[in-house]
Amino acid sequence: MTTITGGLVSAGASIAGASSVCSIRSDILDVEGGFRSRRIELVRFAAVATPRLQARKLEVRAGVGNTFGNLFRVTTCGESHGGGVGCIIDGCPPRLPLTEVDMQFELDRRRPGQSKITTRRKETDTCRILSGVGDGLTLGTPIAVMVPNTNQRGQDYSEMLVAYRPSHADATYDFKYGVRAVQGGGRASARETIGRVAAGAVAKKLLQEHTGTQVFAYVSRVHGVELPDGVIDHETLTLEQIESNICRCPDPEVAEKMIAAINAVRTRGDSVGGVVTCIARNVPRGLGSPVFDKLEAELAKAVMSLPATKGFEIGSGFAGSMMKGSEHNDEFYIDEAGNIRTRTNRSGGIQGGISNGETIVMKIAFKPVSTITRIQRTVTRDKQETELRARGRHDPCVVPRAVPMVEAMVALVLADQLLQHYAQCQLFPADPVLQGTSSVQRAPTAEEEAAMYSEH
Known part of the structure; x- marks a missing residue:
């Protein structure tokens, strides 16, 4: 018999009794039986009873990675061909001005079918705020946002019921879960990022209102066409420059070459990164x-959680490995x-895992x-080699639509870090000599806040 004592579960025998779901504080699972003893932390476990005299099954269910953040937390939900996609934003401070218009602007930048170099799937991606906002202000309670799916075409995925798309999540989802959403790739679809972008709009608003922080992203490379470093002035870059063309490259001449490169592979049924x-x-x-919990580590995790990401660098990045310390x-200086600044920014705005007040610069x-x-060679679920020609409406290059996704994830990290900084470091007055005007300022006291309102 399996014994459960002191938060320890010894696997290797059956659990008697009917099905039960148990929550255990600081649970530890000891797995033994031919393998070296290994300890795994759990959130909860379910003991599933099967007919008498048959082996019982212990199912272990831990966190599955649908929630991001510590204090400013975002949980996304929904699949590509389900009823809709959305998110719940928890931890947003109260009294932040917010409407659906703020989210819709960012969602329109992300939505499919917006140009000839994106997927032909037509979705309006109209968002609806279900809770957490009243009279144009956040309430400090969870903000629920939903976006319906309206243009699904499940028949485009019939070949993929049994055959895996090379380099897609089809195979690994089956390896892990034993089941997958075939139509549209389910949670592996870029439509999952709708919830991220909606939440990112809230984070952007919080940052802009409270610290004046701005987050901008743009396309700097498509396949072999690259925008050289230094061409764009990051201190004066505007959203209008980025949105001036369908590729979202702020240099119009380079943008035209990028668009041509995307169109060239699109006509051949191929794609580029x-x-x-x-x-x-x-x-x-x-x-x-x-x-x-270095800031660059948090940023790397955030953007690398986006679909199709394969690389991240900050500041000088890999080129820095070729330099001398001098x-x-x-x-x-x-x-x-009277502020402490740096003459160059090869650190990318972060030193020792902490922001130094300079512009943060990263590439994804x-x-x-x-x-x-x-046509590509692949295998089926029953391990038969075959060929697959995928159908459906897919981006020949995801990079132009990834711009608002990257901005959203960076904004979510910075908003979360801002709240954590207040929680840890703002209990005592800030040091004006070291922190100065570039630092996070302390929140006003109740008396100061009342005085400000009385003045208006």
């Missing part, structure tokens, strides 16, 4: 923490306002879309 550069301006000093170091690499209409 590229790079998105993202910047965050006016970031308060002091966000992030040392060791495991070449790479960002020397300090005092600016006209996206692989080519795996679903293409060219």
Whole structure:
């Protein structure tokens, strides 16, 4: 018999009794039986009883990665060909001005069918705020957002019922879960990012209103066409420059070459990848923490959780490995306002895992879309080799539509880090000598806030 004592479950025998679901605090599972003893932390477990004299099954269910953030938390839900997709945003401070218009602007930048170089799937992606906002202000309660799916075509995926798309999540979802949503790829579809972009709009609003932080991303490479570093001035870059063409490259000449490269592979039923550069301006000093929760580590995890991402670098990135310390170091100076600044920004706005007040600069690499209409060799679920020609409406290059997705994830990280900074470091007055105007300022006291309202 299996014994459950002191939060320990010894696997290797059956669990007697009817089906039950148990929540255990600080649960530990000891797995023994031919393998070296291994301990796994659990959130909960379900003991499933089967007919008498047959082996019982212990199902272990842990977190499945649908929630992001610590204090500013976002949970996304929905599949590509389900009824809809959405999110729940928890931890947003109250009294932040917010309407569906704020979210819709960002969702329109992400939606499919917006140009000839994106998927032909037509969705309006109209969002509806179900809770957490009243009279144009956040209430401090969970904000629920839903976007319906209206243009599904499940018949395009009939061949994929048994055959795996090369380099897609089809196979690995089966390896892990034993079941998958074939139509549209389910949670592996880029439609999952609708919830992220909607939540990112809230994070952007919070950052802009409270610290003046701006997050901008743009396409800096499509296949072999690259926008050289230094051509774009990150201190003056505007959203209008980014949105001036369908490729979202702020240099019009380079953008035309990128569009031509995408069209060339689209007509051949193929796809290409590229790079998105993202910047965050006016970031308060002091966000992030040392060791495991460094700001660049949090940013890397966030953007690398997006579909099709394969690379991340910040500041000088891999090029920095070819420099000497004397070449790479960002020397300090005092600016006209008396703030500590750096003469260069090879650190990318982060030193020691903590923001230094300079512009954060990062690059994210996206692989080519795996679903293409060219014939590819693959295998079926029953391990038979075959060929597959995918149908459906897919992006020949995901990079232009990835721009608002990257912005959203970066904004979510910064908003979460801002709240964590307040929680840890704002109990005592800020040091005006070191933190200055570039740092996060303390929140006003109740008396100060009342005085401000009385003045108006």
